[in-house]
Amino acid sequence: MGKGDKKTKRGKINRGTFGARRPRIKKRPSIENKLDISKKAKIK
Known part of the structure; x- marks a missing residue:
């Protein structure tokens, strides 16, 4: 179980x-x- 194993996280990485x-x-x-941003309140 390590780098060569297809089913482990390390093997997937x-x-x-x-x-x-x-x-x-x-x-x-x-x-x-x-x-x-375009729908901001307009400043009068």
């Missing part, structure tokens, strides 16, 4: 693949995208 042991980290939408 070594091969550069993803799976149940090493899922992809999904990018969260940034705060800037959530708050729409």
Whole structure:
């Protein structure tokens, strides 16, 4: 169980693949995208 093992996290890192042991980290939408700058209150 190590770098050559397909089923371990270390083996997935070594091969550069993803799976149940090493899922992809999904990018969260940034705060800037959530708050729409164009819809700000207009200053009079």
